[in-house]
Amino acid sequence: MKLCGVCILTDNAPRLASFYEIVLKESPVVDGQHYGFDSAQLAVYNPGNVNVVNDKNMSLMFYVHDVLAEYDRLMKGIPDIGITSPPKCRPWGAYSFWFLDPDGNTVSFIEKKDLES
Template sequence: MKVGEVCLFTKDVIQLSNFYKSLLNIDNGSDDSIHQFIISEETTLTVCYDETERKENSQNICLAFTVEDIDFQYERLKALGIKILQPPTVRPWGATNMSFLDPDNNLIVFRYFPKE
């Protein structure tokens, strides 16, 4: 079994989609304001307008992306103007993680696992 899709509900599909397209360095060729697929390898990240009123940061979700070079990503995100909540930090289990928020205040973690 594979995870086929993760969907983020939002009031601003364009803003959130553009954030993730920039973050993932993907151009899906879409400017749809209701629904966008952002495909990364085998999994699809979908951003969808669902007309539901939500309080700030009520999604209770964390998206984690495994990266090859955490220091490069840290500098890239800072250059994009993304506020980093936690800079690259080695965790007790050996991974190096950093965290930040997307425009809808969903928590995002970039993680790096050292090669054995």
């Protein structure tokens, strides 16, 4: 068994999908209120009557080739993204940074040199 992806339920799917389009560098496949980012195995969906509570209840973690390049790209692409510190090496060995999406979920970018393209 393996995870096939993550779906974020939101009360504003277009807003959240626009955010992840910049973060993931991928245009979503759209079907009504469902926005699918196939390469990242991520979906953003509004099933109706969803009330999002900004309680940081989900954490998405993405491996990237170059954390510093991604940090620079996001700082330019989403000026108010709210990254509080530049990438740094964590005590457990990860070179990473994190930020919050518009619904308050944590998103982390972690450098991994041996990623397959």
